[in-house]
Amino acid sequence: MEIQPKSDSLLILMLVGLAAGIFVLDLSIPRGAAIGVLYVVPLFLSFRFSQRTRVLLFAAACTLLTILGAIYAPPGSDLTYVVANRLLSLLVIWTVVLRYVQRSRQHAWQQESEGRLSAILRSAMDAIITIDDDQRITLFNPAAEQMFRCSADEAIGQPIDRFIPERFRHAHREHIRRFGETKVTNRRMGALGSVIGLRADGEEFPAEASISQLDTARGKLYSVILRDITERKRAEEALRESEERFKAFMDNSPTVAFMKDEQGRYVYVNQPFERRFSKVSTEWLGKTDEELWPPETARQFRANDDVALAGEAPIECVETVPDPTGGLQHWLVLKFPVTDARGRRYLGGAAMEITERKRLEAQLRHTERLAELGTLASGMAHEIGTPMNVILGRAEYLMQRTQEPAMKKGLETIIAQVERITKIMNQLLTFARRRPTARQPMDIRKTIEDSLEVVQERFRRHNIHIETDFEDSMPLVYADPDQMSQVLLNLVINAVHAMPEGGTLRLGLGLAGGQARMTVADTGHGIPKEDLPKIFDPFFTTKEAGKGTGLGLTVVHGIMQEHGGSIEVESEPGRGTTFTLTLPIHQAP
Amino acid sequence: MFKGGQPVILLVEDDQAMRSLLCDELWDMGLRIVEASDGDEALQRVSETRPDLIVTDLRMPAGGLDYVSRLRTLAPGCPIILMTAFGDAKTKDEALQCGVAAYFDKPVRMMDLKATIRQLMGNHGGSDHRQAGK
Numbered sequence: 001m002e003i004q005p006k007s008d009s010l011l012i013l014m015l016v017g018l019a020a021g022i023f024v025l026d027l028s029i030p031r032g033a034a035i036g037v038l039y040v041v042p043l044f045l046s047f048r049f050s051q052r053t054r055v056l057l058f059a060a061a062c063t064l065l066t067i068l069g070a071i072y073a074p075p076g077s078d079l080t081y082v083v084a085n086r087l088l089s090l091l092v093i094w095t096v097v098l099r100y101v102q103r104s105r106q107h108a109w110q111q112e113s114e115g116r117l118s119a120i121l122r123s124a125m126d127a128i129i130t131i132d133d134d135q136r137i138t139l140f141n142p143a144a145e146q147m148f149r150c151s152a153d154e155a156i157g158q159p160i161d162r163f164i165p166e167r168f169r170h171a172h173r174e175h176i177r178r179f180g181e182t183k184v185t186n187r188r189m190g191a192l193g194s195v196i197g198l199r200a201d202g203e204e205f206p207a208e209a210s211i212s213q214l215d216t217a218r219g220k221l222y223s224v225i226l227r228d229i230t231e232r233k234r235a236e237e238a239l240r241e242s243e244e245r246f247k248a249f250m251d252n253s254p255t256v257a258f259m260k261d262e263q264g265r266y267v268y269v270n271q272p273f274e275r276r277f278s279k280v281s282t283e284w285l286g287k288t289d290e291e292l293w294p295p296e297t298a299r300q301f302r303a304n305d306d307v308a309l310a311g312e313a314p315i316e317c318v319e320t321v322p323d324p325t326g327g328l329q330h331w332l333v334l335k336f337p338v339t340d341a342r343g344r345r346y347l348g349g350a351a352m353e354i355t356e357r358k359r360l361e362a363q364l365r366h367t368e369r370l371a372e373l374g375t376l377a378s379g380m381a382h383e384i385g386t387p388m389n390v391i392l393g394r395a396e397y398l399m400q401r402t403q404e405p406a407m408k409k410g411l412e413t414i415i416a417q418v419e420r421i422t423k424i425m426n427q428l429l430t431f432a433r434r435r436p437t438a439r440q441p442m443d444i445r446k447t448i449e450d451s452l453e454v455v456q457e458r459f460r461r462h463n464i465h466i467e468t469d470f471e472d473s474m475p476l477v478y479a480d481p482d483q484m485s486q487v488l489l490n491l492v493i494n495a496v497h498a499m500p501e502g503g504t505l506r507l508g509l510g511l512a513g514g515q516a517r518m519t520v521a522d523t524g525h526g527i528p529k530e531d532l533p534k535i536f537d538p539f540f541t542t543k544e545a546g547k548g549t550g551l552g553l554t555v556v557h558g559i560m561q562e563h564g565g566s567i568e569v570e571s572e573p574g575r576g577t578t579f580t581l582t583l584p585i586h587q588a589p
Numbered sequence: 590m591f592k593g594g595q596p597v598i599l600l601v602e603d604d605q606a607m608r609s610l611l612c613d614e615l616w617d618m619g620l621r622i623v624e625a626s627d628g629d630e631a632l633q634r635v636s637e638t639r640p641d642l643i644v645t646d647l648r649m650p651a652g653g654l655d656y657v658s659r660l661r662t663l664a665p666g667c668p669i670i671l672m673t674a675f676g677d678a679k680t681k682d683e684a685l686q687c688g689v690a691a692y693f694d695k696p697v698r699m700m701d702l703k704a705t706i707r708q709l710m711g712n713h714g715g716s717d718h719r720q721a722g723k
Contacts, residue, residue, distance in 0.1 A: 386674055
């Protein structure tokens with residue numbers, strides 16, 4: 001539509017010529033002829049001017065010439081007719097001009113709008129593609145060219161399928177078809193708004209897509225806007241991988257790990273943590289120790305947390321946690337302040353259970369103490385044997401030579417006390433000098449029954465009732481038969497001593513955790529709680545002076561340890577005591 | 590049976606109080622008591638006095654099982670009663686191997702010791718008659 005300025009001047013000359021010709025014609029014909037209407041012809045031609053003002057000026061000129069023609073033309077018709085005729089001409093001229101102005105405005109607006117749209121299409125970062133009812137491409141913007149590595153010239157007219165991987169084509173076609181049937185004008189495409197595109201070179205890529213539809217005179221038009229999210233996906237994938245790696249690391253860690261915010265709320269616990277404390281809670285995040293643990297445990301945690309959060313360096317501490325079985329777990333915990341990228345402070349922690357280590361250390365200390373005791377006892381025995389012999393001998397010597405009752409009584413006491421020391425020394429030496437354990441496959445049930453048989457007479461005398469609960473077909477255990485007899489006799493005799501008024505002695509034998517499990521339970525006077533931790537210590541006895549050496553259970557404990565077994569005690573004063581022993585099963589080669 | 594006169598008993602004990610106790614307990618048994626306070630002295634007394642019975646401690650200067658063996662060699666027919674403070678089973682076995690007639694762990698009851706002495710003196714014939722007592 002654009003006309004060069006030089007053509008404009010040619011047009012002006014031509015129009016001026018035409019207008020002048022019409023004016024000359026008008027002047028040569030009597031008034032009344034409708035010559036004015038002829039100006040419409042050059043006026044139409046003037047629409048070719050590039051500027052609208054020129055058209056208007058020319059229309060004004062034509063108006064003036066029409067009026068002048070009316071004045072200066074030779075007289076003819078009636079004046080009223082002439083005026084009406086001229087007015088009609090002017091009306092025609094200005095109607096044409098106004099129509100022109102209107103159209104040209106509309107045209108300018110349309111041009112501007114198209115220009116804007118085209119700029120948007122050109123500069124858009126997203127690929128914009130329009131397709132027609134047959135799903136053939138009608139528009140393909142530069143971003144689309146770049147994204148699909150295909151020029152618009154090549155793309156336009158092609159079916160959209162070309163840019164969709166084979167396997168998705170059918171679904172995609174259906175998707176568009178169904179979308180076309182809806183009244184919805186705009187929606188996202190694909191699952192979660194993302195689709196897979198196919199570049200001209202065969203590479204596939206993920207894209208976010210939305211589609212809109214428009215009904216036009218030539219049928220439906222669909223516009224698809226696509227954004228290549230390869231990079232975003234890659235970044236997301238890298239992040240996800242990194243997170244997964246971190247999670248795998250934390251969840252396979254032999255330590256339990258956790259993180260709390262400054263208010264003490266858990267913000268992270270690893271899987272080992274969850275597994276380990278699943279009985280405490282199944283939900284940790286957002287909760288504080290005070291909500292999860294007994295008050296004393298929580299206080300202990302909080303105190304250490306505060307120390308770690310107040311400093312910059314990690315702190316190491318041993319924390320105790322109540323065990324579901326009633327005991328205490330010991331944990332070695334490293335606590336450290338954590339500052340994240342946004343400057344928020346947290347408490348980080350990694351912990352390892354050391355209950356077993358502590359137990360073994362205690363056991364080792366105990367064993368070492370016993371070994372020292374044995375050495376000491378052996379050395380001492382040699383030194384005190386002769387002096388004791390002298391005391392004993394002298395007392396006996398005097399005993400034979402006196403009749404005085406007081407003297408006799410005193411000497412008897414001396415003799416009895418020396419005998420008591422002798423008994424203690426002998427037991428201590430038995431322990432110190434016990435031969436190495438000779439383990440062999442053996443039937444522990446028989447040993448229990450034999451031990452009971454030996455003490456049968458005492459049971460009767462003390463009115464003690466025996467109950468046994470032995471599992472049938474027990475496998476053989478791997479132990480030293482003599483030492484097992486010693487252990488059982490010791491426990492059974494202790495039980496008899498604990499029930500001077502009679503009672504029930506229950507013996508059990510079964511399998512537990514792949515080991516033989518024996519129980520010796522009495523209904524005797526029991527052991528005070530404060531004494532329980534000491535009962536395996538050398539020289540600890542609850543029996544009245546002279547009745548026990550305080551070594552029986554020490555020996556039993558030592559034997560069980562040497563067998564790779566265990567002995568545990570539970571007791572309730574007034575209700576009785578239960579010893580639970582475990583022994584390894586014999587593994588047939 | 591004895592080589593004329595009172596039978597001789599050799600008491601070997603390094604502890605003076607113990608030795609004195611043994612002397613007091615045995616003096617009325619009709620024996621001549623010869624004392625020694627260590628192993629060397631004991632061997633010397635054996636050659637001098639040819640005892641009919643030896644009661645000896647084990648752990649003392651110049652003592653030990655070597656000493657007992659030498660004693661045995663020096664007085665082959667003489668019964669030996671060995672005493673030691675809280676001896677263990679191994680010591681006892683070895684002592685009996687060495688040919689001692691009786692073995693006692695200290696503290697020993699004098700009654701038991703005297704009974705053994707009487708028995709050995711009555712059956713004085715050598716070390717075949719072995720007895721372990723306590």
